[in-house]
Amino acid sequence: MIVAVGSQNKAKLKAVQRAFQELEIEAEIVPVDAPSHVSAMPFSDEETIHGAIHRAEFCLENSKADVAIGLEGGVTEATFGLFLCNWGALAEKGKKPLLAGGARILLPEEIAGRLRMGEELGPVMDDYSKRSGISSNEGAIGIFTNGRIERAEMFKHIIKLLIGQREKKHYVKK
Numbered sequence: 001m002i003v004a005v006g007s008q009n010k011a012k013l014k015a016v017q018r019a020f021q022e023l024e025i026e027a028e029i030v031p032v033d034a035p036s037h038v039s040a041m042p043f044s045d046e047e048t049i050h051g052a053i054h055r056a057e058f059c060l061e062n063s064k065a066d067v068a069i070g071l072e073g074g075v076t077e078a079t080f081g082l083f084l085c086n087w088g089a090l091a092e093k094g095k096k097p098l099l100a101g102g103a104r105i106l107l108p109e110e111i112a113g114r115l116r117m118g119e120e121l122g123p124v125m126d127d128y129s130k131r132s133g134i135s136s137n138e139g140a141i142g143i144f145t146n147g148r149i150e151r152a153e154m155f156k157h158i159i160k161l162l163i164g165q166r167e168k169k170h171y172v173k174k
């Protein structure tokens, strides 16, 4: 199966690779530069979901893939503070996209405040950790869970949720 992924982000691609490997599904993974058509820092679940769908649909239209996956990171406000949120969409011809969300953690106020002022999480995390490329590596989730759950692991879970839903749908149709 050819699987297009709407990103060149290393953590996202690693997640897709590992999910298919662990599920023992043969897949040729094709990265595609796909626009999210949402803001650079999505600020709600709704916006983050739209970003994931747009990326997946762009891949489907601009590649020969059977299945297209869009992965999008964002944040969402709650009475407790600002949560990290991540969403995935799986698109295939003639079907409604499937959706799945990832694990979420509350961001420290020091980080949340900067995002509310308009900064993006990627550069804020690089600045906070005095390193570069956090969003392509362990991610904010890795930094704030002491590396227990990294960004690729979190996205891998989302991808398994998408693949499982796709299988179930096919099963129900028989």
Ligand SMILES: O=P(O)(O)OP(=O)(O)OP(=O)(O)OC[C@H]1O[C@@H](n2cnc3c(O)ncnc32)[C@H](O)[C@@H]1O
Pocket (backbone or CB within 6 Å): 006, 007, 008, 009, 012, 036, 040, 041, 042, 051, 071, 072, 073, 074, 120, 121, 122, 123, 125, 134, 135, 136, 138, 139, 140, 141, 151
């Ligand atoms: O190359 P793409 O696929 O665009 O990956 P990205 O990480 O840059 O982009 P996302 O759309 O997934 O995330 C939106 C913004 O939030 C940042 N972001 C989201 N989750 C993050 C995380 O866990 N750690 C660091 N930055 C994160 C990211 O760097 C972007 O600035």
